[in-house]
Amino acid sequence: MTTPGRGLHGRVLDTLGPAITAGEYPPGSVLRTDELAQHFEVSRSVMREAVRVLESMHLVESRRRVGVTVRPKAEWNVYDPQVIRWRLAGADRPHQLRSLTVLRSAIEPVAAGLAAQHATAEQCAELTECALGMVANSRGHKLEQYLVHDIAFHRVVLTASGNEMFARLGDVVAEVLAGRTHHEVMFEDPDPAAVTLHVRVAEAVRAGDASRAEELTRQIAVGALQELDILAP
Amino acid sequence: MTTPGRGLHGRVLDTLGPAITAGEYPPGSVLRTDELAQHFEVSRSVMREAVRVLESMHLVESRRRVGVTVRPKAEWNVYDPQVIRWRLAGADRPHQLRSLTVLRSAIEPVAAGLAAQHATAEQCAELTECALGMVANSRGHKLEQYLVHDIAFHRVVLTASGNEMFARLGDVVAEVLAGRTHHEVMFEDPDPAAVTLHVRVAEAVRAGDASRAEELTRQIAVGALQELDILAP
DNA sequence: GTGACATATAAGTCTGACTTTTTGCGGCTG
DNA sequence: CAGCCGCAAAAAGTCAGACTTATATGTCAC
Numbered sequence: 001m002t003t004p005g006r007g008l009h010g011r012v013l014d015t016l017g018p019a020i021t022a023g024e025y026p027p028g029s030v031l032r033t034d035e036l037a038q039h040f041e042v043s044r045s046v047m048r049e050a051v052r053v054l055e056s057m058h059l060v061e062s063r064r065r066v067g068v069t070v071r072p073k074a075e076w077n078v079y080d081p082q083v084i085r086w087r088l089a090g091a092d093r094p095h096q097l098r099s100l101t102v103l104r105s106a107i108e109p110v111a112a113g114l115a116a117q118h119a120t121a122e123q124c125a126e127l128t129e130c131a132l133g134m135v136a137n138s139r140g141h142k143l144e145q146y147l148v149h150d151i152a153f154h155r156v157v158l159t160a161s162g163n164e165m166f167a168r169l170g171d172v173v174a175e176v177l178a179g180r181t182h183h184e185v186m187f188e189d190p191d192p193a194a195v196t197l198h199v200r201v202a203e204a205v206r207a208g209d210a211s212r213a214e215e216l217t218r219q220i221a222v223g224a225l226q227e228l229d230i231l232a233p
Numbered sequence: 234m235t236t237p238g239r240g241l242h243g244r245v246l247d248t249l250g251p252a253i254t255a256g257e258y259p260p261g262s263v264l265r266t267d268e269l270a271q272h273f274e275v276s277r278s279v280m281r282e283a284v285r286v287l288e289s290m291h292l293v294e295s296r297r298r299v300g301v302t303v304r305p306k307a308e309w310n311v312y313d314p315q316v317i318r319w320r321l322a323g324a325d326r327p328h329q330l331r332s333l334t335v336l337r338s339a340i341e342p343v344a345a346g347l348a349a350q351h352a353t354a355e356q357c358a359e360l361t362e363c364a365l366g367m368v369a370n371s372r373g374h375k376l377e378q379y380l381v382h383d384i385a386f387h388r389v390v391l392t393a394s395g396n397e398m399f400a401r402l403g404d405v406v407a408e409v410l411a412g413r414t415h416h417e418v419m420f421e422d423p424d425p426a427a428v429t430l431h432v433r434v435a436e437a438v439r440a441g442d443a444s445r446a447e448e449l450t451r452q453i454a455v456g457a458l459q460e461l462d463i464l465a466p
Numbered sequence: 467g468t469g470a471c472a473t474a475t476a477a478g479t480c481t482g483a484c485t486t487t488t489t490g491c492g493g494c495t496g
Numbered sequence: 497c498a499g500c501c502g503c504a505a506a507a508a509g510t511c512a513g514a515c516t517t518a519t520a521t522g523t524c525a526c
Contacts, residue, residue, distance in 0.1 A: 007478070009285065033508070043480045045278055048509085049285045052242065056286045056315070064508045065488040078401050079312030082289070103398045106343035110335075165336045168311050240509065266477070276511045281478085297477045298519040 009049040012040050013082075016050060020059050020070055021083060022090035027072040031060070036068075057083055081171055088175060093183070098228055100176050105221035107166060108157065108173075113214035115160035116205045123160040124206045130156060131202040138195045146190055147181045153198055157217070160205070180227070194223050242282040245273045249283060253292050253303055254316060255323035260305040264293070269301075290316055314404055321408060326416070331461055333409050338454035340399060341390065341406075346447035348393035349438045356393040357439045363389060364435040371428045379423055380414045386431055390450070393438070413460070427456050 016036070019025060037047035051068055054060045057077045062068045077083060078099075087096040119127070133149030154177070155170040197220050204213035249269070252258060270280035284301055287293045290310045295301045310316060311332075320329040352360070366382030387410065388403040430453050437446035 009478095045281075045481090046479070048278075049282055051508095052282045052285050053289045056289050056313075062508070063488085064486075065490095065506060067507065074397070074400070076401075077313060078397055080289075080310060099396055099398045102343075102347075102396050103340075106399075107336075107339050110339035114335075163332055163335050164307070165311055165332045166339075167307070168309075242509095278512090279510070295477070296519085297517075298475055298521095300476065 008042050008046045009053070012036075012042060012047065012050040013053060015040070017054065017059070017082065018086045018090050020054070021076075021086040022092070023073075025070045027070050029070045030067040031070070032067045033062075059083070084172060084175065088179060093179075097176060097179060098230060100172060101224050101228055102230065104169075104173060104176065105218075105225055107169060108154065108221055109214045109218040111158050111161040111163070111166045112201060112205065112217035113210040114162060114166075115157050116208050116210040116213040118162040119160035119205050123156055124202075126156050127153065127160070127202045127205055131199045134190075134195050134198055138190050138192065141188070143181055143190075147177060150190075150198075151177050153202075157201070157205070191223065194220060197223075241275050241279045242286070245269075245275060245280065245283040246286060248273070250287065250292070250315065251319045251323050253287070254309075254319040255325070256306075258303045260303050262303045263299065264301040264303070266295075266301060292316070317405060317408065321412060326412075330409060330412060331463060333405060334457050334461055335463065336402075337406060337409065338451075338458055340402060341387065341454055342447045342451040344391050344394040344396070344399045345434060345438065345450035346443040347395055347399075348390050349441050349443040349446040351395040352393035352438050356389055357435075359389050360386065360393070360435045360438055364432045367423075367428055367431055371423050371425065374421070376414055376423075380410060383423075383431075384410050386435075390434070390438070424456065427453060430456075 025031065033044060033047050033051060036051075037044045040047065051060065051062055054068075055062055057080050058071055058075050059077075060068050060070050078087075084096070084100070087093070115123070130149045130153035134146055134153065137143075137146040137149065151174045154173045158170045158173065159167045161167065197216055201213055201216045201220070204216055258264065266277060266280050266284060269284075270277045273280065284293065284295055287301075288295055290313050291304055291308050292310075293301050293303055311320075317329065317333070320326070348356070363382045363386035367379055367386065370376075370379040370382065384407045387406045391403045391406065392400045394400065430449055434446055434449045434453070437449055
């Protein structure tokens with residue numbers, strides 16, 4: 001994670017960001033820099049820096065003689081990892097989790113297909129190692145260890161795809177997977193079918209079989225969607 | 234586009250952002266706030282605000298006693314529309330265009346499938362209207378008019394998917410399509426096959442046929458990939 | 467060589483004064 | 497009464513300067 005205490009303005013953002021993304025200040029609300037500065041007991045300069053950051057995330061808009069107005073949700077930079085984290089920590093966590101899982105279901109199969117074409121020998125080795133780690137921890141309440149390998153697996157696939165946009169989703173996927181284990185439906189042990197699929201994806205990538213890697217990953221995605229009742233079972 | 238002159242710090246970003254994303258300051262480079270402020274002839278407060286924004290995009294990291302260091306490309310928030318615009322305007326425009334097109338090819342088919350399930354009657358009407366507009370302007374050097382309808386079409390599909398993450402890619406797709414018409418391979422007239430596919434997607438969405446909408450959109454995506462020689466023809 | 471300590475450096479913070487833009491009101495005019 | 501113009505207030509924006517804090521690095525003793 002990004003360090004939380006990277007300056008006073010960061011401390012302010014840790015409170016204000018979640019508040020806005022949680023809808024505590026509904027869209028159209030008008031804030032004033034001076035009042036906020038007083039409320040958070042920081043100087044105006046610090047407050048201005050915080051507002052600038054929120055502005056760059058399209059969460060708010062600052063206009064002269066008006067103040068700092070909260071923008072409608074549809075305009076937010078929802079791909080900003082910081083925004084994602086704030087929303088995952090807040091009230092619309094379930095909604096955010098669904099959006100992200102659907103996004104994953106679109107991206108990861110394609111990424112796996114590309115990985116089969118572009119993965120280096122080293123990446124293939126990492127992948128099988130991750131898959132084996134998942135197998136080894138798939139039974140007997142070793143959920144934390146399992147999670148570590150699961151996250152690593154998906155991160156390697158996204159990176160090996162060779163597409164920078166896909167690669168940057170590694171953190172997001174990590175957040176989703178961690179969330180599932182820690183807050184959502186927490187199975188006693190992971191679904192054995194899912195574990196097997198991961199192993200087979202690793203094999204397909206190693207074999208350079210793009211369409212098989214893609215199809216298998218699609219099946220993993222379907223499983224994730226079903227877990228959230230997005231697809232009929 | 235976002236208004237260019239939203240304050241002095243914005244003016245600074247318009248120069249500094251493109252410079253960094255273009256690799257003019259290679260990763261690891263160290264800048265100093267005071268020097269930058271002098272160079273851009275602004276006060277330190279303004280410069281600090283600009284640095285904060287760059288920091289929130291993960292383009293730079295500011296540390297005491299060290300300065301403002303440029304982060305490696307792999308850590309940038311490549312989904313930030315501002316960053317995308319800077320990169321599209323700079324040297325690695327071709328590379329960025331490829332990444333984005335691959336991203337589109339993963340997302341849009343899934344989005345079209347969801348649109349077929351969730352689109353309102355109004356959205357269906359908009360979609361057919363866009364498709365007809367594309368047909369009407371597909372012959373006779375009316376590329377600009379064609380582009381407008383093409384952009385609108387894809388934006389409606391992404392919005393109608395009902396997924397906020399997909400919806401927010403509308404601007405990105407618009408940027409890519411506009412780029413293709415204005416800077417890249419500029420055909421005399423658009424490919425008739427592509428135009429037909431758009432019409433058929435509109436029909437499939439209207440009919441609520443998710444898998445057909447998805448498959449047809451996948452074909453559109455394949456065409457876009459072939460244009461950039463990402464797929465063998 | 468290793469450890470503790472001193473120092474210089476650059477970011478971080480605060481304050482107060484000033485500027486600029488913009489909204490909304492009020493009065494003027496037709 | 498409608499419409500227009502211009503004034504005044506409000507809030508963000510900008511600047512300059514003084515001060516604080518963290519920290520990388522060099523120095524010295526052991």
